[in-house]
Amino acid sequence: MRDVTRTVLRQTLLVTALATGETMIFWTLSRAFGSGILYGSALSLICFWLLAVDVMAFSVRRMKLGYVLRYLLYAIALGSAAFLGELFFFGSVIGVFNGKVTIFLFGRWLGETQSDPE
Numbered sequence: 001m002r003d004v005t006r007t008v009l010r011q012t013l014l015v016t017a018l019a020t021g022e023t024m025i026f027w028t029l030s031r032a033f034g035s036g037i038l039y040g041s042a043l044s045l046i047c048f049w050l051l052a053v054d055v056m057a058f059s060v061r062r063m064k065l066g067y068v069l070r071y072l073l074y075a076i077a078l079g080s081a082a083f084l085g086e087l088f089f090f091g092s093v094i095g096v097f098n099g100k101v102t103i104f105l106f107g108r109w110l111g112e113t114q115s116d117p118e
Contacts, residue, residue, distance in 0.1 A: 008052040014102040036088040040095020
């Protein structure tokens with residue numbers, strides 16, 4: 001469980017750093033786009049934390065409730081972002097992909113575990 005928590009904390013740090021950098025760059029172009037990036041990144045982090053909770057509880061229960069909850073959360077959040085404006089929606093989509101991009105770019109570092117000295 002400690003490895004899962006460490007991975008989640010690393011992922012949170014990376015997504016936050018990426019979202020902050022993107023927001024600082026795009027805020028000058030459009031505040032709605034920059035706000036959307038923050039909104040989408042927060043959604044990505046919440047869903048990643050829910051995934052970590054599901055992984056830690058996998059041996060206890062085998063229900064697919066966490067999977068359905070995560071995608072329902074994505075649908076509600078992106079649906080509400082679409083009503084707030086086109087730029088906010090596209091920023092939200094980029095923010096959601098921040099989680100996936102950091103896993104792709106830093107996946108090996110995120111998944112590092114200490115080997116047993118046996």
